[in-house]
Amino acid sequence: MASDEANQAGNSGKDNPSEKELSERLRRLDERLGTIKAGEQAEAAKLRKQEGDPSAIGKAMRLSSEFVAGIVAGGLVGWVIDKFAGTSPWGLIIFLMLGFAAGLRNLLRASNMLGKTPGKQE
Numbered sequence: 121m122a123s124d125e126a127n128q129a130g131n132s133g134k135d136n137p138s139e140k141e142l143s144e145r146l147r148r149l150d151e152r153l154g155t156i157k158a159g160e161q162a163e164a165a166k167l168r169k170q171e172g173d174p175s176a177i178g179k180a181m182r183l184s185s186e187f188v189a190g191i192v193a194g195g196l197v198g199w200v201i202d203k204f205a206g207t208s209p210w211g212l213i214i215f216l217m218l219g220f221a222a223g224l225r226n227l228l229r230a231s232n233m234l235g236k237t238p239g240k241q242e
């Protein structure tokens with residue numbers, strides 16, 4: 121009750137704000153809220169961008185394993201040829217290079233870069 125009396129006493133000396141003043145205050149508040157909301161949206165977009173794409177990690181793992189598999193397969197074939205033919209270390213060296221080339225080819229094929237021209241977008 122005491123607070124009601126204080127409010128009445130405080131408001132009795134002031135004029136009530138006009139419709140124009142209230143509209144202006146509402147417009148300014150709306151602008152400030154819009155600015156705050158835009159900032160929050162920008163911050164959320166920044167966080168999403170930093171998180172990364174989980175499918176990109178899977179693709180990177182696939183590409184790296186394709187490359188390594190080509191080199192390992194070439195090395196194993198070269199080692200087996202050297203073991204049976206007695207041409208050590210030439211079979212291993214040659215087939216490691218062939219495995220490297222096969223790994224690069226698999227890498228380009230898997231990343232869909234093989235057969236595309238730089239200026240052409242599909």
